[in-house]
Amino acid sequence: MDHYIKKILNARVYDVSNETPLDAAPGLSVKTGNNVLLKREDMQPVFSFKCRGAYNRIFKLQQQQPDTEGVVCASAGNHAQGVALSASRLGLRAVIVMPKTTPTIKVDAVRGHGGEAVLHGDNYDEAYAHACELEKSLGYTFIHPFNDPDTIAGQGTVGVEICRQLTGDIDAVFVPIGGGGLASGVSLLLKYLRPNVKVIGVEPEDASSMKASIAAGKPVVLDEVGLFADGVAVKSPGDETFSICNELLDDIVTITVDEMCAAIRDVFDDTRTIMEPAGALSVAGLKKFAAENKLLDQNLIAVTTGANVNFDRLRHIAERAEIGEQREALLAVTIPEEPGSFRHFCEMLGRRSVTEFNYRYSDSRSANVFVGVQLSEGAKERQQIIDDLKNSSFEVEDLTDNEMAKLHIRHMVGGSSPLINDELLYRFEFPERPGALSTFLNNMELGWNITLFHYRNHGSAYARVLVGMQVPSQESAGFQKFLDGLGYRYWCEDDNVAYRMFLG
Secondary structure (H helix, E strand, O other): HHHHHHHHOOOOOOOOOOOOOOEEHHHHHHHOOOOOEEEHHHHHOOOOHHHHHHHHHHHHHHHHHOOOOEEEEEEEOOOHHHHHHHHOOOOOOEEEEEOOOOOOHHHHHHHHHEEEEEEOOOOOOHHHHHHHHHHHHHEEEEOOOOHHHHHHHHHHHHHHHHHHHHHOOOOEEEOOOOOOHHHHHHHHHHHHOOOOOEEEEEHHHHHOHHHHHHHHHOOOOOOOOOOOOOOHHHOOOOHHHHHHHHHHEEEEEEHHHHHHHHHHHHHHHHHHHOOHHHHHHHHHHHHHHHHHOOOOOOOEEEEEEEOOOHHHHHHHHHHHHHHOOOOOEEEEEEEEEOOOOOHHHHHHHOOOOOOEEEEEEEOEEEEEEEEEEEEEHHHHHHHHHHHHHHHHHOEEEEEOHHHHHHHOHHHHOOOOOOOOOEEEEEEEEEEEOHHHHHHHHOOOOOOOOOEEEEEOOOOOOOOEEEEEEEEEEEHHHHHHHHHHOOEEEEEOOOHHHHHHHHHO
């Protein structure tokens, strides 16, 4: 630890980085019952903390190898911008490999800082493999985004500033984890200077490689990771970052997409700044940890790490924020087709705001209603609405946590057709990039009749498609072979209650 503390205290970062403020978050403080502060790393010149570690690593490299001509790296965006800015400032060429799914705003920013952006692969790992090939062919040094002592030391300066800016008690600091460079640097510094401070790592549920590695006692590689929080979409931590986090982190909290979206809204309410999903990850972790552990009147710090978000992704974030904050319930309600039943159902909702309402005649006996209801008291109120409706003899299904309902059904409530039989319903997911839907449709050229198709661009890294196909039972083996050879993630939704009620 002494070795690392010296490296952190001697890190060279302020040639390209700013000392970012530690801002009060009054709304989050009231909501959680604690004193919440935001370490605003989104206010760096590249709108992310990554310029700290990148510059320190390249500066040290140039000191050790004065004849260095250029560097190469792989990144989903923020590290790429840090490397591009740092190399440009030091007069070096920067070749940066980015996944094709990287938000355009990050690719443009890399080029704006003088970097040469090379788009390759659908995720970080594929980009990383190509960067390694370029490293050999160009003879440049690879600048790792997290698994390097000089990079870790540069990120550790965030911890130095926190200790200087808040001289009073600090109860816990929440740090997002992708590969673990920031969490390693901050935990090293804090545990050295203030060993009683808890350092809590935060990861997405669908990209929790550090949590899985600590549970296994060694770095593990996840089969796949979600790309909504592309800044932390890493399949495996480095051996160095794993060793540090395994020893020093007090806990790791995992977060859903909806919880991230709610945190983005919370930060916006307090700062009027829009975070990228990874940038708000620590805030979501703070909220969840404080609620689960019933924390009150403590000094809690969340490191907001980035604000590089594509504008078109905001519609997806806004849709999911209400659910993530437990401010909206999605319900499927069956009402009898008889005079007065529709009015009675509406009266049961009281004066609550209805966020969405879809009604479709089903048959002469009943009808299904898809309704979104705004909540003021969270899950408790949602359950009360469901109980009240059931007590009034309405059949109710809670679709609030039904992924297919949130992604597709709410946009396409229709009905069944008596002409359709042998229908199978599948949900597919594939990397979103120009031409992705056309490629998917070309791969869907087969002998089975398509009875339903729904695609909606969510401005996110993955495209989601819902497809219905008529497949006779005797052809099920061939259909399964087709699915396995398609190369996309898929889910069978035949038994999904939202499908049965509104489309089946």
